[in-house]
Amino acid sequence: MSDLCCFHESMNELSPDLRHDEAHPFYTSSRHIGCIDPNCNVVSIIEDAYENAKFLCDRYYVTSPGIKIETINVLEPSQPISIVYVPSHLYHIMVELLKVSDQGGGVPRHIVGKLFNYMYTTASLPSVENVEYDAPMAGLGYGLPLSRLYARYFLGDLFLFSMEGYGTDACLYLKASAVDASEMLPWFSFRSKKMYESNEKGPDWSG
Structure with missing residues (x-):
């Protein structure tokens, strides 16, 4: 919700006659609107993420x-x-x-279903003494669950395919069109679920 609030407020700063002008920087540059990048370069993000993962890997495994x-x-x-x-x-x-x-041997089949559980980890817990200074390679138990949550937030998804004894592959699906990437909000309660599904409209100020 906060993402959409930032996006909405920033969009209102645009002049009305430029909001649909394709020559406007909003459509031609990677200027952020709140925390949203209208031209997020996927490869550039992957390369940055690789450098971070490589740094951690070099520190822990040389x-x-x-x-x-x-x-x-x-x-x-x-x-x-x-x-x-x-x-x-x-x-x-x-x-x-x-x-x-x-290709590190994969994950045993009996724990595959737990990989997206918060606070579940197959790695040993990071040392409390070093966690303040060194970013842990793994062991906090929220990396994969939070990643899937991010992916599903705009109607994408994240899947893991693990073959025990061989390795693990991951597939990430994201909506290429912003029109299709609608925000998916959770049901907060049974009462709110009934309200969303109801076709009846109550009275409002418009009379």
Whole structure:
């Protein structure tokens, strides 16, 4: 909700006659509107996330794999892939996926269903003495659940496919069109659910 509030307030700052002008910087640059980037460069975010994950990997394992990014832009083949999105959300998601997608033996089948549970982790807990100074590689128990929450917030999704004894792959789905990326709000209670589903309209000030 706070994301949409920031977006709405910033949109109101635009002159009415420029809101639908494609030459306006809102449509041609990556100027942020609140925390939303109307031209979020997906590859650039992935590269930044890789550098972060690589840094952590080098610190903990003294080595790290390289990265090869292949892109296919169906709508504009000669252009980089950009979407309307929250860069910090995509960055968090990609850092987590780069840490878990590997050929490191996979996850036992009996715990696959727990991977998206908050506070659940297969890694040892990070040292309390060093957590203030060093970013932990894993073990906090919120990386994957929060990543999936971010993905689903604008009607995307996140899936993990683990083959025990081999490794784990991850698939992230995001809406390419901002029109399709509607905010998905949770049901807060049974009463609010009934209110949303009701077709009856009560009286209002318009009479």
